[in-house]
Amino acid sequence: MIDYVSKGQIRVAKVLADFVDQEALPGTGVEAAAFWAGLERMIATLGPENRALLARRATLQGEIDAWHRANRGGSHDPAAYRAFLEGIGYLVPEGPDFTIDTAGVDAEIATMAGPQLVVPVSSARMSLNAANARWGSLYDALYVSDAIPEDGGAARGASYNPIRGAKVVAQVQGWLDAFLPIENLKGPRSHGEVLAYTIEVGTLLFDVGATEPRAYLSDSAQFLGYQGEPLSPSAILFEHNGLGIELRFDRNNPVGAAHPAGLADVHVEAALSTIVDFEDATAAVDPDDKVACYLNWLGLMKGTLEATIATARGSTTRRLASDRTYSLPDGGEASVPGRSLLLVRNVGHLMSDASVLDAGGTPVPEGILDALITSLIAMHDLKGRGTLRNSREGSIYIVKPKMHGPEEVAFADRLFAMTEDVLGLPRNTLKMGLMDEERRTSVNLRECIRAARERVFFINTGFLDRTGDEIHTSMEAGPVIRKSEMQKTPWIKSYENRNVDIGIACGLPGRAQIGKGMWAKPDLMSAMLAEKIVHPEAGASTAWVPSPIAATLHAIHYHLVDVGARQAAIVGRPRASLDDLLTPPIADRPNWSVEDIQRELENNAQGILGYVVRWIDQGIGCSKVPDIDNVALMEDRATLRISSQHIANWLHHGIVSEAQVIEAMKRMAAVVDGQNAGDPAYRPMAADFDASIAFAAALDLVLKGRQQPNGYTEPILHARRLEAKAQGSAAG
Numbered sequence: 181m182i183d184y185v186s187k188g189q190i191r192v193a194k195v196l197a198d199f200v201d202q203e204a205l206p207g208t209g210v211e212a213a214a215f216w217a218g219l220e221r222m223i224a225t226l227g228p229e230n231r232a233l234l235a236r237r238a239t240l241q242g243e244i245d246a247w248h249r250a251n252r253g254g255s256h257d258p259a260a261y262r263a264f265l266e267g268i269g270y271l272v273p274e275g276p277d278f279t280i281d282t283a284g285v286d287a288e289i290a291t292m293a294g295p296q297l298v299v300p301v302s303s304a305r306m307s308l309n310a311a312n313a314r315w316g317s318l319y320d321a322l323y324v325s326d327a328i329p330e331d332g333g334a335a336r337g338a339s340y341n342p343i344r345g346a347k348v349v350a351q352v353q354g355w356l357d358a359f360l361p362i363e364n365l366k367g368p369r370s371h372g373e374v375l376a377y378t379i380e381v382g383t384l385l386f387d388v389g390a391t392e393p394r395a396y397l398s399d400s401a402q403f404l405g406y407q408g409e410p411l412s413p414s415a416i417l418f419e420h421n422g423l424g425i426e427l428r429f430d431r432n433n434p435v436g437a438a439h440p441a442g443l444a445d446v447h448v449e450a451a452l453s454t455i456v457d458f459e460d461a462t463a464a465v466d467p468d469d470k471v472a473c474y475l476n477w478l479g480l481m482k483g484t485l486e487a488t489i490a491t492a493r494g495s496t497t498r499r500l501a502s503d504r505t506y507s508l509p510d511g512g513e514a515s516v517p518g519r520s521l522l523l524v525r526n527v528g529h530l531m532s533d534a535s536v537l538d539a540g541g542t543p544v545p546e547g548i549l550d551a552l553i554t555s556l557i558a559m560h561d562l563k564g565r566g567t568l569r570n571s572r573e574g575s576i577y578i579v580k581p582k583m584h585g586p587e588e589v590a591f592a593d594r595l596f597a598m599t600e601d602v603l604g605l606p607r608n609t610l611k612m613g614l615m616d617e618e619r620r621t622s623v624n625l626r627e628c629i630r631a632a633r634e635r636v637f638f639i640n641t642g643f644l645d646r647t648g649d650e651i652h653t654s655m656e657a658g659p660v661i662r663k664s665e666m667q668k669t670p671w672i673k674s675y676e677n678r679n680v681d682i683g684i685a686c687g688l689p690g691r692a693q694i695g696k697g698m699w700a701k702p703d704l705m706s707a708m709l710a711e712k713i714v715h716p717e718a719g720a721s722t723a724w725v726p727s728p729i730a731a732t733l734h735a736i737h738y739h740l741v742d743v744g745a746r747q748a749a750i751v752g753r754p755r756a757s758l759d760d761l762l763t764p765p766i767a768d769r770p771n772w773s774v775e776d777i778q779r780e781l782e783n784n785a786q787g788i789l790g791y792v793v794r795w796i797d798q799g800i801g802c803s804k805v806p807d808i809d810n811v812a813l814m815e816d817r818a819t820l821r822i823s824s825q826h827i828a829n830w831l832h833h834g835i836v837s838e839a840q841v842i843e844a845m846k847r848m849a850a851v852v853d854g855q856n857a858g859d860p861a862y863r864p865m866a867a868d869f870d871a872s873i874a875f876a877a878a879l880d881l882v883l884k885g886r887q888q889p890n891g892y893t894e895p896i897l898h899a900r901r902l903e904a905k906a907q908g909s910a911a912g
Contacts, residue, residue: 182466184537188216188220189220189538190537190538190539190544191537193534196467200553203475204478204556204557207563207565208560209559209604210559210603215556215602215603218601220539221598221602222548222595222599223544223548224538226545226594226595227544229594230529230548233591234889237584240270240620241652241653243268244265244653244654245656246656247261248764249656253658262758271624272585272624278630278687279687280634280687280691282608282634282635283691284573284608284609284611285611285637285691285692286521286572286575289453289637289638289692289693291422291690293716293744294449294452294735295730295731295735295738296453296454296724297728297731298455298525299456299457299461300461300801301456301457301462301477302462302464302472302476302799307456308485310451310454310520311480311519311520311522312518312728313450313731314450314451314517314518314519315424315426315448315449315450315501315504316729316731317446317732318355318448318736319345319435320729320732321732321733323348324336326704328348329347330344342434345434349435352446353372359425360418360420361398362386362396363395364390364392364394364396366390369395374440374441374443375389377413377416377427377441377443379406379410379413379416379509382509383509384396384397387441401419402418402419403417405509406506406509408429414429415429417516421742421743423448423449423738424516425448425449425739426446426447426504429441429443430442430445448732448735448739449735450734450735451731452521453520453523453693454521455523455525455613456523457525458477458524459525459526459527459581460581460801460816461816462802463795463799463801463901464801465897465902465905466535466902466905470533470535470549474553474554477524477558481522481558481561481570482561482565482567484567486499501519502518502568504516519568519570523577523638524558524577524578524579525581526547526550526578526581527547527550528580528583529583529592530889531546532546547595548595554576554578555600558570558576559605575609576611577611577613577637577638578596579613579615580614580615582617582890583614584618585627586627586628589612589621589631589632592612593635596635608634610635611636611637612635613640614632614636614639615645616640616679617640617641617642617644617646618649622675622678622761623758623761623762625639625678625679625682626682629686630686637691637692637693638692639682639683639688639693639694640694640695640697640720643666643675643697644818644819644821647663647822648818648821648822649890650671650764651765651825652825652891653764654764655825658764658767659829660764660766660767660829660830661767662776662780663822669763669765670757671760671763674756674760675756676696676718678755678761680694680718680720680747681750689747693721693722694719694720695721695722695723696720698724699712699723699724700726700814700819701812702727702804702812702814703812704811708734712725712737715737717741717746719746719747719750772835777836780826780830781827781830781836781840782808782844783808784824785827786807786848786851787813787819788823788845789848789852789865789874791803792878793856793862793863793874796873796874796901796904797863797873797904802814803815817892817894821891827841828882828886828891831882838883845882846866849869849872850866873900877896877900880900881893
């Protein structure tokens with residue numbers, strides 16, 4: 181039972197009211213009475229609009245379903261389909277050319293290009309790790325990952341392996357030669373030749389021990405500053421493609437002791453920005469959960485968040501990193517940011533939250549709560565009340581997910597404006613990250629950007645959610661292709677290219693990010709280094725990575741590719757085809773073997789179960805789940821949406837039967853139980869399927885998947901998680 185207190189005509193969970201009154205409001209200059217009255221106005225004004233937008237989604241989906249049923253079996257007619265979507269208002273006319281007017285944007289968003297992390301706000305430890313991933317050690321990232329092969333005696337192990345260490349140093353040396361070239365009168369030299377790095381009269385010198393011992397940077401402007409003594413610096417800071425590279429010296433370190441110049445490590449500027457996630461990566465289903473998340477966000481904004489980490493040597497307390505200060509070549513000092521710029525992802529428009537009840541006793545849209553409360557919390561940063569600064573430009577960056585088309589973006593713009601009015605913030609303090617992950621947004625992206633042209637700081641492609649929405653939107657068109665074939669479809673190529681084309685045409689470069697999606701295989705860093713360079717090559721100024729190590733290694737791609745130059749080269753190319761974007765990924769006369777069908781079914785089932793069991797039983801919103809080939813994949817609600825909708829589609833079109841689905845789910849549940857056998861908090865599913873709420877949730881997501889709004893998983897997950905929590909409370 182939730183204990184409520186009255187705030188005007190609305191009722192607020194006491195735990196949330198106490199948090200706001202006692203912890204979030206003090207120091208912001210916002211009075212409690214004004215805050216609660218403002219929330220009441222927002223709910224009364226925007227609540228009905230929110231519900232109307234969700235009803236509009238359902239109406240459009242019903243019309244699309246009917247059209248596909250009437251046209252099923254024939255060849256796809258792009259012109260007829262486009263005309264139909266225009267006729268029902270799903271596809272809207274484009275207005276005149278424009279460019280965004282977003283102002284007051286931090287450099288990490290506006291002008292710099294580099295990796296972006298996404299982290300669950302529910303985990304203080306992970307949030308701190310992500311915030312501190314602004315700088316990462318190339319030596320560490322290469323050494324502990326598969327990016328360096330283990331052949332030739334270079335195996336990873338519990339103790340330092342000098343053979344592996346030498347391979348790491350050689351790889352980094354090659355990058356340094358490419359990014360920070362040095363030369364003397366004899367021509368180009370290598371960092372591998374350097375015996376000493378010194379600063380003399382503001383000039384950085386390299387002793388290469390040759391006939392002409394002194395070498396210089398080919399571009400002296402790359403040298404930004406140093407720490408320690410000029411003739412024996414402990415660190416030197418450089419810049420390449422707008423990103424920092426720091427050389428660290430320590431002859432007491434095993435690596436530094438083996439290096440002629442004492443070079444012990446190389447740090448690179450890695451996660452320029454981090455999305456602190458209240459949505460897909462987080463499992464928050466009741467007031468206690470929400471307040472725990474808000475508390476972590478408050479700690480980040482105040483700079484006070486801490487997490488105690490148990491290690492083999494005891495425990496350690498993790499805190500936010502300080503900025504890095506350097507002596508300048510010509511005297512004086514300057515600091516560079518030590519932390520990732522933190523953005524906050526609010527929930528979308530779909531879910532309601534019983535933390536607050538409206539005047540009629542109905543749970544209010546969760547997105548309204550998130551907008552007001554996360555912005556209130558961020559005011560501690562805007563007012564400089566914290567020990568560390570986040571936005572130096574005085575902005576609050578809110579990533580808004582799962583919006584369908586321009587009218588929903590316009591609604592979010594009004595929501596942000598009302599939030600600013602309640603909190604007394606200047607107009608457009610709240611910036612909007614527009615996630616291009618629903619088809620109705622993709623096909624209307626230009627008009628979506630126009631609807632928030634003074635706030636947009638970010639657009640990105642999200643292949644995972646976008647595929648889930650594609651399957652659900654085209655549910656009645658026929659059986660969809662196998663998941664592994666999705667990347668080869670016309671709509672995917674058009675989707676990825678159109679996003680960049682439209683972003684550039686709308687003036688995002690220099691003002692906002694154009695982003696790409698997640699690398700979902702956190703243990704396969706060698707493959708990431710080989711493949712993820714396609715994102716900056718596509719003209720994207722950021723792309724998502726699953727860990728600080730991945731951020732450090734992905735940063736290399738932004739040194740190899742000048743994103744600004746790529747965007748300039750893309751300007752004016754023909755926009756990718758809208759008809760391709762609207763082509764459903766339907767299998768043409770599918771001739772899959774029984775084995776192919778079973779493998780697809782089991783792989784989907786394993787991913788669903790491996791994620792859902794932790795979500796329901798332990799409240800873990802983001803998990804590393806092995807697939808059927810035992811490759812660990814980062815799973816969140818977006819990947820869950822694809823897998824559940826895929827099985828639901830095949831079930832609907834008779835590719836698999838309900839009995840076949842249930843049998844596969846039971847068999848894979850036993851596999852997932854085995855994978856989690858070492859987790860003392862894990863509750864096995866296969867021991868008693870009827871008693872497992874997690875297994876019931878997984879079945880619901882598939883067997884009831886076609887009826888879920890836009891194929892979303894949240895309604896089922898939230899209901900079943902609440903059931904599991906109630907069961908746990910009763911048992912306790």
